[in-house]
Amino acid sequence: DVPTVSQITQASLGAPYCSLVLELDPVLTRELAVEMAAVPGDPCKPVRVEPTDADVADVALRLMRLLDRPSALPVLQGPLLREIHFWLLAGRHGSALRSLGGADGHAQRIARAVAMIRESYARPIRIEELAEAAGMSTSSFHQHFRQTTTLSPLQFQKQLRLIEARRQMLADGMSVSSVAYAVGYESVPQFTREYGRLFGKPPARDIRQAQMDA
Structure with a gap:
């Protein structure tokens, strides 16, 4: 549940862009992890965006093809979801995914703290609040938050603010100054600087370019 910025670079009527969003089932993850002798990877290494393994891509494609055969969906969806969970656990991020499936x-x-940041991203949040929500000491919370998300809590909140600001400017037509204050910034110049560092352009120019490319 880390703030993410992505861009579709190739798509056309002849070769449309397709994606599959799959919410991992923690119960199924735990069940499979128990059945599997071992899972690879470092449990402290965060999950990153990487090329999809061939086995995962194969199951995902078969799952998407079921959309054209709705009568088969009730029978085959469950086994395919179980298979895709298996291959994810057997892949390079298996150990990290296994830790995500832990009950507590x-x-x-950390997920409880992330939920708090997402709900209250526009207000200042003290580290002590987040650590308390996670049931950890402040030092332990800092360590595990960065291990899980690759970001500090402050960086996480900042990226959420900037991504939400971009969404509001594109979707709602908000001005740079209005959106800066709406997402929690007290200084428009600071917002502009940090926006440029994340998106590569000042906000006004970035939004104009995005609208031209749409």
């Missing part, structure tokens, strides 16, 4: 492991505790 560090990842689940």
